[in-house]
Amino acid sequence: MIHEHLTEFHGLPVHDLGGSAPPSAAAWRVEGDDSYDDLPSFEESFAKLLDTVDCGAVRALVVGTWGWAHDDRRADVPVGLLTEAAPRFPALEAIFLGDYVSEESEISWIGQSDVTPLLTAFPRLKRLDVRGGDGLEFPAVEHAALETLRFESGGLPAEVVRAVGASTLPALRHLELWLGSDNYSGDSGPDDWAGILAGRGLPALRHLGLQDSERQDDVAAAIATAPIVARLESLDLSMGTLSDEGAEALLSGQPLTHLKRLNLRHHYISAEMSKRVLDALPDVEIDISDRRNEQNWRFIEVSE
Known part of the structure; x- marks a missing residue:
């Protein structure tokens, strides 16, 4: 369960950006890693999500990698971007935060932060899954x-x-x-x-x-x-x-x-x-x- 990326979440198939599924029929994965020059950063991938998917209909999001997992300077990046963009996701019901698999990071290395802003920003959220406990609040x-x-x-x-x-x-x-x-x-x-x-x-x-x-x-x-x-x-x-x-x-x-x-x-x-x-x-x-x-x-x- 921690050795392969999610293929289903919240009863929906997980789709990477660029997929052709209706926005409400998939759990959309957003990930990035600016450690390598040929890969987009998480910020760039999140901007692509906002630009290419009808976020108003999105029901579930899977947040994958956002860089080197143990970089404390990056731990709060996904929570910050999601809370800032919360008005764009009125139908969001479920978030999986930290879909790192063991090849990308051991689970104990995944740096997290205070995740409760997600609950404040999304008062209709039905499900929250968090992987990783380092720095978790x-x-x-x-x-x-x-x-x-x-x-x-x-x-x-x-x-x-x-x-x-x-x-x-x-x-x-x-x-x-x-x-x-x-x-x-x-x-x-x-x-x-x-x-x-x-x-x-x-x-x-x-x-x-x-x-x-x-x-x-x-x-x-x-x-x-x-x-x-x-x-x-x-x-x-x-x-x-x-x-x-x-x-x-x-x-x-x-x-x-x-x-x-x-x-x-x-x-x-x-x-x-x-x-x-x-x-x-x-x-x-x-x-x-x-x-x-x-x-x-x-x-x-x-x-x-």
Whole structure:
């Protein structure tokens, strides 16, 4: 998922500039890299988007490369251009920010900035996906329309996690956080997850993903008593270091039988405990594939 560019986003096929799709029938990718003389800069590509596509009908944008990912001087360029041009995009519903693949940048190197101006500039935005956590800021916000919020990272800063939990997002149904590794600023813990798990500002939430964590057992233990779980339809604890300890916490905690889906893929749970989980939740669709062999260390799926 981080090794190939998006081909679909927000239910729409992704088209590069110059494509012939109707403006509302595609998610338009805009990218640039002024590190090489023969490639346009991101600013030039964005200007081309404004000049060649009927932006008034565009529903989804995929922001690809905007230069060397770790150049802090460039981190806020796409957010700045998008917010400045917001009146040109009255129909915009979804933004994917940072469609860098591993050949272009490791996920932990992708430099981000404060992304909340996008929510202020686009009050009708339904979906925001952000890849990369280096320099990422997300002060607590209020947004009436946002339905999906996703952060893909090798390490999500604790202050971002806390701010999500302190935000007021009454329409949010899908929340996905790749918590990551402490080596890459993924330093959140139970106190930081508490706001999300209380769910006071997330009354419509139906899917929660707290994934890719080196502390996945601690996440499971927190989930076991979290008020928000009762209203969920699906729960994703995949990609991390979940072991028998975390699985036991899930089974010993509040009932999960109301869930439609439980994703535990990429884990360190024993075969015996895996069977216990499956037997305890026979009517839940469970993905407990990709059991990892623990040797000297447990690894999350996405870090650097």
